[in-house]
Structure formats: C-alpha cells, structure tokens
Amino acid sequence: MKKIYSLALLLGLTFSSCNDNFLDITPIDRYSDAIVWTDEALVTAFVNNIYEGQKWGFHTVMLSSLCDESMEVWSWESQPVVQSELSPSYQGILAPNFWIMTFQNITWNSLYKNIRACNMFLENVKKYELQGEAIERLHGEVLYLRGYFYYWLLIQWGGVPLIDKTFTPEDELKVSRNTFKETVDFIVKDLDDAASLLPLSGDKARATKGAALALKSRVLLYAASDLYVSQSQWAVGYEHPELVGYVDGDQRERWENAKKAAKDVIDLGIYHLYGEGQQWATPDEAVANYVNIFLCHNSDEDIMLQYYDLVNHNSDDFQLPRVGLFNSPNGFHGWGGNTPTGQLVDSYEMSDGTKFSWSNPAQAIHPYENRDPRFYACILYDGAHWRERPDDTVDADPDGIVQTGFYQQADGSYTAGLDTRQGPIEDWNGTYTGYYMRKFLDPSVNHQYDKQLFPWRQIRYAEVLLNYAEACLELGEEEEARKYINMIRKRAGMPDIPSTETGKELMDHYRNERKIELAYEQHRYFDIRRWMIAPEVIQPAQGIDIRYPYGSQDPVYSVIEVQERKWNNKAYFLPIYLDEINKNDLLIQNPGY
Template identity: 30%
Template sequence: MKKTILVYKNISAGCLSLMIGSGSRLMFTAMLIAGLSACRKSGFLDQKKLSQIDENTVFTDSLNSWNYVNSRYSNLSYSWEPNRWGRGGVDAASDEVQSANAPTEQETYWAGGAINPSNVTAEIWTITWQQVRAVNIFLKNQLRIPMTANTKKLLEGQMRFLRAWYYATMLKTYGGFPLIGNTIFSDGDAIDLPRNTYEECLNYIISECDAAASLLPVDFVAATGNPADYGRATKGAALALKARLLLYAASPLVNVSRGDDPARLVSLGNTDPNRWKLAADAAQAVINLGQYTLFRRVTPFFYNQFLNGLTAATPNSEAVFSFLPATTTQNNMIRETLANPATRGTRYQSTPSCFPLQELVDAFGMANGKAIDDPASGYPGTGNNMYLNRDPRFYATITYNGGLRFLNGKATDQPVWTYTGDIPSSPTNDASISGARTDGIYTATGTSTGYFAYKMLANNVANGGVELNRPRILIRYAEVLLNAAEANNEFSGPSSQIYTWLKDIRDRAGIAAGTDGMYGMKASMTQAEMRTFLQRERQVELALEEHRFWDVRRWKTAPQVLNQDLHGMEITRASNGSYSYRTIVVRKNVFRDNMYFFPIPQAELTKAPSMKQNPGY
C-alpha cells in the first residue's frame, strides 16, 4: 500500500505554542507529522509518504482531515514512555527503579532534589501547546470538512478528548496554566498570559471530557464498522480521564488551602470531602458502561495483558485507553532495549537501565496475599527463599537472581544471574551458567540494584526477535477499579463493594483466595487500614506505569517515601555455590516541598512575565 507522511504548513505543529520569542512574538517552528493511514482499511496509525499541503487542502478533503486527526495521537504516551528523560523516566525519579543515567539527566535532578526552573525539561510544556494549537485549528475548520454530520461528530469527539488529555498532563505536572479556549495565536501576536487557577483548569478539562464523552461511541469499531479504527478514543476513555482528574483533585495535595499559594495555582483553596464523592461517581460511570473487564484471555493474565490487544479481532478487555505505535521501529522494542539484561539484549541493546529498587520488591506480598511484614505471610526474610511463593505479579514485574528468562539457543527459559563473587568460568559463552559476568551487580553492563525490570517486556526478543507493535496501555480497568475503591473509602469508608473490586483484582493476579475467600485481605478494615492497603495495592498493581511518581505526591507521602536512602540487594556467591545477602544503599534520595509540582521552565517565564512560578522555586 502506498504510504505518505504529511508536512502541514502553518497549521499543525512545531512550537505553535505559548512560547514567546524575542520581542514578545510567538515563534513558529515547522514539525514533521506522521500523516497516517493512506486508506481507512489500514490501522489509523500507519505512516505515509511525504507531501506538502496547506490548511485549505487539509480541511477541504475528507481523507486529509482524518489524517490530521490521526496525527494528534502521536504524542499520547509522551509522559508515560520510560525513555522520556533518558533511560529511566518518572519511574527513576520515584522509589521504583534506579537509572544508569548520567548526573545531568532529569531523573537524577529529581532524585537528588536539584530540580529547578533552569534545568527542568520543557518537554511537557512544549508538546502540550503544540497539540492544543493543532486541535484548535481543527475546531476552527471542522464545519467545512466534506463529511457527514455523524463523521464530523466522531472527529470532534476525538479532538476534544485529545486536547483534554494533553491539558490533564499539564495540570498534574505544573498545576494551573493559561487557558486559551479555542484561540489560535498567529505570528506577530504578543502573548503574555497569566496562569489560570487549578480549579479553573480542572473544570475546563472536565467539561471537555464530558463534551468528548457525549460525542464518542463506547466502541469505535462497532460504531464505524471499520476494524482499522481500533485504538481510537472512546466514551470510556473520556470518562476514565475525568475520573482520574477528579481523584487527583480530591487528594490531599490540592484539596486544601495553602498559605503559599494565594493565587490557587496548585491548590483548590479549601478542603472539601465531597470532592471524593465526585471522584467516586466518575469512576462508577466508567464501570457502569459494562464495556471493560480485567484481562483473562491469555495466561499468565497479568503479564500478558501488556502484550495483547493489537487489533479489533483480539481486543484487550482491560484497555480503556491505549496508544498503538504507528510503525515497527526501535521504539516498539524500547522497554526491552532499556531494561533487558545484557545477556537478553535486543538488536538495539546498549547498556541496560531501569533497575528495580528493593523498595519496589518489598512492596510485593506473598502468594497468599499477605504483606511480607505480616507474621501470617510465611515470608522467610532475606535469604535463598526470599523470592519463593511471592505475589504472582512479582514474577511478571521483576527479574531477580535465578529468575527465568528466554535465552537464544536454549529450549527452555534459563536463569538470569545478578550475583557477584565467585562466577563459574566455563563455559564462558553460556549465559545460562556464566551470565553474572555480564548481568551481575557491579559489572559494567549489569544491574546496580540486583534486579532487572520485566513488566511489559516480551520474553522472546533476546538478541534479536521480531519487532513489537504492542499497545501502550495508558488507562486500564484495574486503575479505574482502584480509583473507585480509593474515592469511596475516603468519602464513606470501607464497603463490601470495595472488597469485591479488590478481590477481582487479586483473583486475576493469581493470589490464592484462602479458606476465608479474602485473598489475603483483612476483613472489616478501618478507613485508615483500607487507605494503607489501597496505597500498597496501587504500588504493586500499577508499578512502572507512571503512577507511583504522581501518587506519592497527591497523597503527600512523598517526604516519607522519597526523602530517604533507597536500596538494592547485593548477592554474593561463594566458591561452594552458596549465597550471602546484603541490603545496600543505591542512592540517597532527596525530596523537597517544592517538588510536588514541576517548576515552570525559566525560559517560559522570561517570555511571559505575567505567569507566576510555582511555590518554592
């Protein structure tokens, strides 16, 4: 099939943002856009060849208009990708993983408490305004697109959702930002806009989610009859984004009055418990659609959900909203490239990074559902049996010393060795025996924590393998259930419904129900006990999915969780084959009160003096 890439002149992209250059003028920078889908029989993120078209050509042609909408999906996972800051992303700026990055990488600034307006990345700020301007250009032109009213409705719904998505990322990152509505600024416009309050921005995004939900179908493929439309935004995606936003708004970080925030840029100005009810109702609206269930199609369920759901013929019932990459490129093997042990490297492999910390390892309980610090859990403590009989999600998330992974040339999965000390010398070319020389702690290409990440990684790409056109699941049903559980608990305490949701999650995980049918949970928890339980459950269920960084902030537990030493496990092998274990400090993490939000990049404040910096910067 003939394919093209569209370069839109003066209409889509580059800075096209609230980025004011010298002389207080808006700066425009051309950007190459993936035009996507030469015909509607292909997946809507298939790339195309180069052609030059202008605004009039785009919106007076139905196919070009579809392609323009498709292009807005291109940055959907920009805050989720593990390589957004180098090789660790937000996971490496929390208590989840340690990165192998240099001291000048973003996650290192965050981990060391050194982030400031001059060294913070401007990626989110820039991408948001690029995409918002492109959406506004579409809304300006949508009436003249030669399509039926119903098709225009589907396009508008997607665009308004996508604008809400990019703005939602902006809100959790910076707090309030300048609201511009449908305004499109032109070259020569002087732009010096103040930031709107957190509440004004929240209400605007919520209204856009509601508007998108009213325009979008529950099932896009069923609505259009075209399997190529699988992966587009739906009513469920819009409602789930709304639920997530309201959960954040109800949380202690912003559901408060702050003396250092008189303009209410990062707070709502008062504490209102009814905000939890709004969040609970919003999550319930997603549940009530009846469209989603926890993934139970391919065993092991929890592991395989991240590698399934590529087409309308094999959908992932748990994926409320996911981004399917446009092409089979290096980016589709990025997690393996960043996280695989060197003995299991991909064709793009360099030095692995993203090594799980002991704090994440210890968050996983036992197969009976009990936390490892519960005397009834059966946890043996540090030693040879410390990785046995753990919560099955542990084995789908972490590769530990002796954990099994695919190895080229072997009929069965082979152990990954992360130890130091006495390493067998023969045969040195057999990673199943001598792999610690490459993967072991303290080696140049090995782990720095004693662990490798495994979640969302395919087990069959070692040293090559096929490209992976897998979805990036950005909202999944397990999160919706956990959001509903947290909001309901905070508003009215534990309930049988909360337990039902949690049992479903734990059953899918493979945790034993037990003779009491409680999946390791304590019956009749208090509100405080349930709060602690839910926070741990989110840490385990949603690990490495760009939640932990934000969760510890919105709960305001970051000072306790992040302002401390973070650890790894040093395992030393003796010549007789026995192991000794020692917990080691991997990094001295620092968290300061100003780090609840990102600073506005200094370059943007210089361009727009009316914008105020966040507290503490």
C-alpha cells in the first residue's frame, strides 16, 4: 500500500483552533479541515497513514526472541523480558522510548496516537456528512484499525481506557481503565461493525470483511483462554482482577463464541491453504511449498497483508525490508538476529510424526535427517545448504553450506566454522544456539546489500483453522478439531495425528502443531501466557555444540545452555509505564508491579 500524501503534511490536520472563525481562514501551510474532509482523495490519504501504524513483524528483534522460540543475538536488549525483570520505569526492549519498539508501533503511546487518528476520522465523517461507497469502505477500514490497535493494547496490558473521541483542551484528560470484559466487547463491536461495511474481498493490504472476522476470531480465542479466569492463582491479592480477566460469566460460552467466530471465516469460502490438496511426491516439494507461502506477494491463504515499499521511504531507512540482513547467518554477512532455540528446533517432529528426542540414539546421531518438512523451511542448521556466499567469502565455501560446528585439527585444537561466533566473518553477529532462522528469507537475495519486499502476513488462514481447532478441543469436540489440525499437517507433508490421542495428549499435540506452523509469526509470545505454560517453557535457552573429530565427517552433538531465563507471574502482562501513571492518577497498575 503506497501513501498518497506525506505524513508530515497530514499531521497538520490534527491541529485545530478554539476560534470559531478559524475555518474562515485559508491556511497557506496545510490543508484546512473543511478541505480535507470534503475531498475523497485527502480522506483516503488520511486513512492510508493510519494503516502505517500497524505492527510490523520484520525487525531486528522479533517477538519470538521474547519467548521460547528464538534468542536475540544481541541478548542484552531482550534480557529484561526473558528474565521477567520488567518494571514500570525500566522495560528494556519494551520501553516506550526504546528505538526498536518505536518502529514496531506497539507502545502504549503509539497505539493511542493511532486510535486518536481513527476517532478523528469517525468524527469528521459524521460532522461533514460524508457519503458514498468509497467512504463507507473507509469507514469500515478505520473501525477495523481501531479494533486492531485496541487488540494490541488488550493483549499487552489487559483492560485499558476506552477512548472513542478526540480530546480537546477543555476535556478531562484523566481517564480510568475499563475492565478486561469491556475492552474485549469494544473490540468485538468495532470488528463486527467493520465487517458489515467492508467488501468480502479486495486489496489484502486493506481491511476486508474476512480480515475483520479473522481478527475477531483471534480476540475471542485469546479472551476465552485460562489466563483470564485464573487471576486468583497468578495475581494473588490483586484488588482489581476485573482489569486483567473475567470475574463472572461462562468460560464455555466464550469458547463457543470463539469457535463460531473462526467458523464464520471458514464459511466465507474464499480462503484456502497454500498448496491445499496437493500430493507431495517428495518431502522437498512440501518444503518448497511452505517456503513459498512467505515468498509470494499474495495467495488464497492470505487474509491481511502489510506491504512495505521503497517509493515512500528512505532507501537507507533502518527498517522493514531488511529481514534477511537482520537474520541470515553471519558467515553470509548477516546479523543472525533471532536465532532458533534448541527448544524450538527439538519441537519439530520426525517425518513419520513421532517426537524427536536427543535420548533416542538413532535420532541423536543424525538429528537433522527425516524431520517435518517445515523444519527445513524454517531452520538453518549445521550442514544445511543456504545460498552462494558473498564474493569475499565464497572461496572458503563454494557450496554455501551453513557451518556452525568446530573442526578438530591434528594438534587437537579446533577451527571454528564460518557461521560461528568464533569464525572469521563478523563473529560479533554469530549464533549462540548453533542455528539460524530460515523462514521468510529469500535465498535469491544477497541480503548484505539488497532488500526483499515480500509482505508481512498480519493474518493468514492457517491461524484461523488452528483457532477453530483449539476452540473445538476446549469444548470436547475432538474429532472435529482433529479434522482441521490434519488439514494443516497434510499441507505440510506430515501424517495425521494418531486417532488414539485424546484429552491432554491431543491438546499438547495441538499446541505443538500451532507452535510449529506459526513459528516466528507473533503468536507464541501470547500463546504461552494465555495457556499459562510460560512457567514451564521459559527456561534457560538451549543450543547445540557441534564438534567434528579430526579426520571425521560425523560430528558429535552436545546440548548446551546459552542464555539464562526465568519466569515471574507478573510477566503475564506488561506494566503500565511510570510516566503514564504519573500523568494520570486514575490508572491502576497491573499485578506485581
């Protein structure tokens, strides 16, 4: 999606005068309100800029490195999060003024700034009596976006102040937090209203009916989860449990609502899994299919996309299209930013559907053979073929093979592989875990210099199918759930879940399937919280030490701990920033802070 007018220009729209005669003056440095809100092109430009407030998943530090999926190679940035050391005044990467989170657009301040823009649009559409098909569509898009921004506030802070108007200097600016239930209901209403105004299909970088219903599915799935009815267990003594969960109502009914919301998207009949119905002749075909989900500009699996172009942004912008530079191996002049943990790597099943285990001697000898095809599509491991090395290093490795092991020499010393932290190429960016991220990265691009412009998938259909399956499991409808889980596994080239699995075993298998299918897509950070398994999985990050004995091509593997991590129950939610508390004494802090 390309901007029509500059953001700097449109920011001029946010300033108005208390003078009743202000609109009688023709400004010479900006468009007046009257001109903007009676010009469809300018109104569209205003909405286009609101879209840019969406969260972008491709950045130096991804949410995956704030949970058990990956480890950020510059670990100091994420340490406060993975060690549960957050506080209202110090939050590391999640601090309101931390430069990375400013780019990510999910700080308290940036979200409310975007909500204000939404409210401004909604007020002026009514004030200037704007009408027409295009305005109706934009109206639906803005309702979607306001629901989207409140969704990010909800899942980070719980119940938040619900602001549905633009404030003036005469307004009372101190506002209390609404309850968790009120916040969920507000978001759902915005998304329902959006769905009633939006077209069924169209440009997937703009909200559609399917996008509104799919986001509603996610919100209701999250809201039905155990975290939000268990405040007495994890927030003992907290005097305002209504701010971080439900204090009444029926959880089963909430699961029914989540199931229906997901089924409503399925029943639209316009979305399909990428490669659905294909019979893979070889595992390599399944690998290529999963890779290409993320290396295309649009498919039937995409529900909501976020594009980034080089037309409206500085070509040196330290931002979005550099996912390859940020994450590819250091031996290819990448930064190796969000390296998969051993825990994520070990979660990928064997190709026959059995679990991988280092305790299995046959698997431990050849740990990277015969794994789930998604393993090869998402993980770069020692011995994996990646791409041709850059010109200054290609002589050391003409074949482009990832080297994260160490090679013993005749004198007993070890030579470090090209992609280790001890290697000869950008050792400061080398992996600690012995792995690199493969997902999203285009091997045809020289990531040291060039950018790839494939979109970030805000929502894709596989998530909706998993949402539906989870709600079914929570309602005891195991066969229905199994049907939809197996659809995703079949597309991935994996066998069905065994029919003998039921109860907790089946739920655990589903949760692992969700972890694998949606790896690095901003779900796991919230899933481990809403499922209340964070105390179990936020453990020291593991990696692999790989040693090749002298004269041997068969390495010896040792599982090692590479980053200290610990859990505190306060980390289920973020603290409200101290500056916000100081400005507004009506705000109540979250538990544990």
